[in-house]
Amino acid sequence: MLFFRKNALKRLDIFTRHVRHRMHFDDDILSEQTKTRLDEVLIEAESLKKSSPELINKFLEDTPARLDKITPKKSFAAVREWVDILAVAFMVAFGIRALYLQPFKIPTSSMQPTLFGIHYVSKNTKTTVLPPPFDLFIQGMRKAKATVSEEGQLIPTGSGGFLLSKTYFNIGSQSYSLPGESPKVNEYAIKGRTYFEKGDVLCDGWLSTGDHLFVDRFSHHFTGLKRGDVTVFNTEGISYGGQLLSERGYYYIKRLIGLPGDTIRVKNNMVYIKPSGQKEEKPITDFNPAFKKIYSGKGGYHGHLNSPTATYLINEESTFTVPEDSYFMMGDNSANSLDGRYFGMVPRKNIVGRAFLVFWPFSRRWGIVDAKDPLDVPTTDRNTEMSMQ
Structure with missing residues (x-):
């Protein structure tokens, strides 16, 4: 008798938990009248806990039909529940993104070779050739090949593309399209020309989509x-040459060079730092070993340079002291980087976060940002990419 009673009470407990779960899950769509009737069922179930197993089992046999009348089953109920779960998952994902x-x-080459921006790769320099669409999905490369079939004037006809941009133009009566925004296509294919002869090769290679990464906010x-953190910041309120940087790009990515109070100098292609309150300046490699690869002379790294056309650090005698609540940033490819030497400090409030993880393409740089040693080949050309940001 005791065994049958325990079994009946266990089934009764499972039933009441199911009803409470249903009331909680559908709380926002159940009417007050339906909630009241479900409460009555729960009260009746509670009152049976001291009753005989026969009465409990009779209640459990009769009540499911009663519940069906109170809350009729809806079509595609399982689908609705999955939709609700997916909606919550998306909300959580967007919350994670926001927080x-x-x-x-990466739009440009200013952080090469640590991070690569959108750039053209000729067929003579690409070492691994995959069939489409694998060259895009794995390497982030889009085929860029065009030969003029009829002489004539260049006539731009527009741009577009879903997710991946394209530029359209005519030469003579023939139409062409190449991957990338118009300025990038002009850089690697058109090159400022307006008239072309038949047989002119505009390009024969690939356009890299640039590194895509997550930023730790x-x-x-x-x-x-x-010092040394690869950092993303917004450009609100920052200007250079009378132009707001936000007109060129809202987000920039650079390496943090100077903290508040630091006095910065560049000499012999090396950054020197004198922290606030100290008398002597020291090479920046003394503050973070991550800088050593930038001065290694390997794999495309060439140190940091003075720039006679910049606003600050134009020569080895120039210094810059970082104001409070601000930072000083420079690109690793300082020969082709619009950075703190031009626009000065970055306010603390503009910081978005640290570059964390390259998730695409699946290149040598895939994974944790700035974790790779330089390639063991000497740097020979500082001007492999001439776009600045």
Whole structure:
């Protein structure tokens, strides 16, 4: 008798938990009248806990039909539940994006070779050739090939493309399209020309989509930023040459060079730092070993340069002292980087976060940002890419 009673009570407990779950799950769509009737069922179930197993089992046999009348089953109920679950998952994902991680695309070459922006790769320099669409999905490469079939004047006809941009133009009566925005196509194919002869090769290679990465928006609020961090910031209120940087691009990515109070100098292609309150300046490699690869002379790294056309650090005698609540940023490819030497400090409030993880393409740089040693080949050409940001 005791065994049958325990079994009946267990089934009754499962039943009441099911009803409460249903009421909680559908709380926003159940009417007050339906909720009241379900409460009555729960009260009746509670009152049976001291009753005989026969009465409990009779209640459990009769009540499902009663529940069906109170809350009729709806079509595609399982589908509706999955849709609700997916909706919550998307909300959580977007919450994570807003609070913790933000995707970011490298637009230019200013951080090469640590990170690569959108750039043209000729067929003579690409080492691994995959069939489409694998060259795009794996390497982030889009075929860029065009030969003029009829002489004539260049006539731009527009741009477009879903997710991946394309530029359209005519030469003579023939139409062409090449991957990339119009300025990038002009850089690697058109090259400022307006008239073409039959047989002219505009390009024969690939356009790289640039590194895509996640930015850690969270941790720097607790640990602070340090010299050497690859950092994303917005350009609100920052200007150079009378132009707001936000007109060129809202987000920039650079390496943090100077903290508040630091006095910065560049000499012999090396950054020197004198922290606030100290008398002597030291090579920046003394503050973070991550800088050593930038001065290695390998794999495309060539150190940091003075720039006679810049606003600050134009020569080895020039210095810049970082104001409070601000930072000083430079690109690793300082020969072709529009950075703190031109626009000065970056306010703390403009910081988005640290570059965290390259998620696409699947190149040598895939994975944790700035974790790779330079390629063991000497740097020979500082001017492989001439776009600045």
